[in-house]
Amino acid sequence: MDFLDEPFPDVGTYEDFHTIDWLREKSRDTDRHRKITSKSKESIWELIKSLLDAWSGWVVMLLIGLLSGTLAGVIDLAVDWMTDLKEGVCLSAFWYSHEQCCWTSNETTFDDRDKCPQWQKWAELMTGHAEGAGAYVLNYFLYILWALLFSFLAVSLVRVFAPYACGSGIPEIKTILSGFIIRGYLGKWTLLIKTVTLVLAVSSGLSLGKEGPLVHVACCCGNLFCSLFSKYSKNEGKRREVLSAAAAAGVSVAFGAPIGGVLFSLEEVSYYFPLKTLWRSFFAALVAAFTLRSINPFGNSRLVLFYVEYHTPWYMAELVPFILLGVFGGLWGTLFIRLGKYPVLEVIAVTGITAVLAYPNPYTRRSTSELISELFNDCGALESSQLCDYINNPNMSRPVDDIPDRPAGPGVYNALWQLALALVFKIVITIFTFGMKIPSGLFIPSMAVGAIAGRIVGIAVEQMAYHHHDWIIFKNWCRPGADCVTPGLYAMVGAAACLGGVTRMTVSLVVIMFELTGGLEYIVPLMAAAVTSKWVADAFGKEGIYESHIQLNGYPYLDVRDEFTHRTLATDVMRPRRSEPPLAVLTQDTTTVEDVETLIKDTDYNGFPVVVSRESERLIGFVQRRDLTLAIKNARQKQDGVVSSSVVYFTEDAPQLPASNPQPLKLRRILNLSPFTVTDHTPMETVVDIFRKLGLRQCLVTRSGRLLGIITKKDVLRHMAQMMNQDPESIMFN
């Protein structure tokens, strides 16, 4: 009779594209924990098992750190090699990148590190001529061909094997972390294909970065290791704690910024972030960063992607250009979010156009991260870059760190033109690139746009300060012969501003940038730019790129940051509305199996309230549709005497029935006896708060103890959309 007191398969799981109930998951985990603790007193073996269980969280973190660090290292190395493969090949060992090839060569002097006989451009290898128009055209042609090949491979692999591998993945991860189920999004295939196609996509020279996809890759690792421990694989809530930490590890390896990674996960990605997760995320992020460092893909044993060291302080007056860069960043963010929503173009076409346009300009030909690295750089005395072609003071005897401002040479002016062209190109092509069906991140391209703009502004300010020492604004802080302006700092501020405009990150952005420079000195410029860019971008629309994509896909994401300030009550939002048929409820001991089956067939609700009787409308519990279906199916198969006219009861004891009636079916086990209720007078702002903080799926509405209706997460989201004059039908999932 009490057959259903035994668990049956799949009870308490969720369907694809549904939202989990955080409270239920939490209480299931407490149950599990209680069981293990009480068992652990029984035997040594159980005690060991309970200790293993307690430690499994740390083990998972360690594994995530190791694997995501390794994958990031491998991706970095592969991208380096394949980016260089578009231009030439290393004769001594074809698997060496340009830098590695020349690094092992003995003949190199310091000055032309990147020219060595072992490294040959394609034209030289094929025709023997390194110079000349013919060689240039051949190289150009092969560059485009390689790019097309890479992007073709990438797009085909994604399309055939793992459609979920495309894009940056962060919007979906945000949604998943908020409690949504997307099966396969963090699966093994996605992990494999995303890693491979990420390398191909970045190497193809498209204007995209690997940072966002690395977060996706790290989350896939997290999900993979979750399946090793039933604690995490069987509990969707606990699984999300691991995924939050994995996201931190992803950013940590993307930028070599563990603290920034944790804050990114906390600020931008995560939904439920208890203190325990903070500490574990930090551990995972550190392990990942150190794994990456021991692989040492950049060959400088540095953790960070763009290491910079500046020698000059900044001055108050410089806040004006910094804030202007912030405004630029905000505008860029707005433009990108508005136009980046509708990607229509074909990947191959965009790759072709990118390659054709990028090759002639040295600043767009190289990989974007190299470009940013050069733009961030402060010109030392030994720098051979075109950007550092200043006219040196002949009196300066030896290279020092603190070089005074100098007039720009022809190389700098030349570079300025090329940078201006690169800026326009990057802006246009990045907008078209993001959202294509290949793995693509937006951090690096956005930073590149900002860095180019920043460097241009920086050089302009520097030359103004040099040539016009007597202007009032420069008089106070820039004596002749002093080093006042660091154009590299402007590039960094611009990069932060553009990244902030697109993502609306704040603290984590500043901390990531701080970890890049390692000095508190430059936090104020970065903050000024980040705040300005956020305000400017917010003025045009509150949503960052991730929220905008979540909305575009109709995911049910209840943003923690949206303040709900409208004066509506629970009664205005609950279903059924006045014109609608009454709420579909079950009674505690008068509904038959057939009634239940009809109800399930006729409606698509995710669950049904159970009341004492239809007249009293006194609520006793809530039952999930999925559990109900499974329980009845199970009972019909395995339990004798259960027929369509059997009464279903949710009470402790079977109801008093005439002897002629078939055996009743007890379903108390699947009844949630503590459904969440609010009164009909509860303000919607409180309801929204409760949904957010407790992670509810639905909430029942009562008035003086009578059940009136139900509010689901979808109802809340639709109501919020309506209040913001958006289309409520855009919220598609529950």
Add this chain to the structure above:
Amino acid sequence: MDFLDEPFPDVGTYEDFHTIDWLREKSRDTDRHRKITSKSKESIWELIKSLLDAWSGWVVMLLIGLLSGTLAGVIDLAVDWMTDLKEGVCLSAFWYSHEQCCWTSNETTFDDRDKCPQWQKWAELMTGHAEGAGAYVLNYFLYILWALLFSFLAVSLVRVFAPYACGSGIPEIKTILSGFIIRGYLGKWTLLIKTVTLVLAVSSGLSLGKEGPLVHVACCCGNLFCSLFSKYSKNEGKRREVLSAAAAAGVSVAFGAPIGGVLFSLEEVSYYFPLKTLWRSFFAALVAAFTLRSINPFGNSRLVLFYVEYHTPWYMAELVPFILLGVFGGLWGTLFIRLGKYPVLEVIAVTGITAVLAYPNPYTRRSTSELISELFNDCGALESSQLCDYINNPNMSRPVDDIPDRPAGPGVYNALWQLALALVFKIVITIFTFGMKIPSGLFIPSMAVGAIAGRIVGIAVEQMAYHHHDWIIFKNWCRPGADCVTPGLYAMVGAAACLGGVTRMTVSLVVIMFELTGGLEYIVPLMAAAVTSKWVADAFGKEGIYESHIQLNGYPYLDVRDEFTHRTLATDVMRPRRSEPPLAVLTQDTTTVEDVETLIKDTDYNGFPVVVSRESERLIGFVQRRDLTLAIKNARQKQDGVVSSSVVYFTEDAPQLPASNPQPLKLRRILNLSPFTVTDHTPMETVVDIFRKLGLRQCLVTRSGRLLGIITKKDVLRHMAQMMNQDPESIMFN
């Protein structure tokens, strides 16, 4: 008739030593915000007011940063001066500290910076003799006298003017941030007296630090500036957002670690920390740090208290001593928490004993932060400290950064003995000092204990490695002539371990330490020590020093970290219990004014549920005792016809009463129509979760729509205490 639809004074406020209702505060703020937004469309003036309102949060942050940075700078300067005043005086300007005095002197060479004619010890000034036993005794005597004077002043000021100024203040701030009201704890007097007495207490040479009290001072600043804006002064929830940020600013100036400060506030102090607060805290922490830097109290334009630069990496094998230091830190934390709970001794006596014992030992005579600074330091070639008295290799031509390990000279061995004595002294005296009735922080003394232990271990390992290159453990990483061991790093790891053992901080601890060294390099040793010390200390008792003090004081603090895993239900915790009289309720339209007054007189409940009728037990709302008292008092005074036999009604329309009845009193305005309810079957872990996340004061319990009982925060805390085998009566407040 609808007199009470107008607000009357004090409605919705809280009494002293009561807990706020977060949901109500939040919903009041939303109301206020809605009003301002709708008004802002009426006129330009209202628009400006609404903009000012929107910006007030940032203005408050700016002001907090400026004031707390300034206060921290002033405190640093004053402590420096007064600490030195115990030993001597500057002849050129008596308000100069020893360092400032000699800094302005022209005659100083690099080697004896701290010996200059302008600075005279008391004996020299009074007798003309700088050396000799007589001078020593006189100096000793005056040192003790000054110390006694300072501590006497401190203790008297605290006792007379602001008893709340004693201790570190962090336990109380944690409690206040969790929603408790302690009037005057963050008042102007407390601010003033705490600042002054903090300087006196630290200067008196007692084994206490200024870091905890600085957090209290910053929070007082925050509270002060809250009163400028009605948005914050009139809403206890919003006020707590500001206080969270102020706590971050406090740690930021205490250590010069803005990011660490924000994480400290997030991890250790705050209760409700929305993302908006994260960003604002960061701003406040930065402003505070930069204000402090521009005051430049340490004279080195460094932000941080202990700036260190190490040149050697650490090796895997060193993790063993690091973990041992972690164990030591955990044991220290346990000892301190167990014994530090019962401070009985007199401040003056402890000061006297401290001064008598501290003077002869150079490591205890100087200020604790100077001691830590020296212990953290890596011995450069120019270091004149006794700790750096190594036997130099005569072949070494010029000072370099990377000095190989050297044999220790007699100075080092001498220092080791003194350090060992200092360690014992610090351990004993710190336990007696904390908790005395003067401002006292535990960060610096705890760090000192760890740093001394760490330095001793570090020197031991260094000398072992030098003398036994051939031992297997050293063979792999320590060639002869190499710089393998940095004793300063051991000191830092020890300091982190001891601080972690006492406070159980994790991420914020590592980040603060990271901000001190500025290098990711040493995060792993710090983490290893912090984790070990936390685990060891947790094994002896889950509570850190702050939680332990909160419990000692019986404050109603619902810790976010305590996991509730017992299998109890709401019905087991709710009042009334089975043996108790029924729940005190009001009916919606049949209770008279006299009934209400009797109920208020006879019970001490904080509020009463309102039901349709005693028979149906259908809940319609909840009314606060304070509001009820105020409303009836108000009505009796100002509203004609309200007498003892008047019926009180909570419905929209007045009840149908015989004409002979006196005029009824409408109280719907003070009725909370959306009280929080759970069913009697709700597991207590869910109830605890709801109380924590939503910040409730009380929650009503129903079964099938009938009101059964009530659970207050106090009930929850008492139940939790009972489940942990603690005395439930220790929870004293509601």
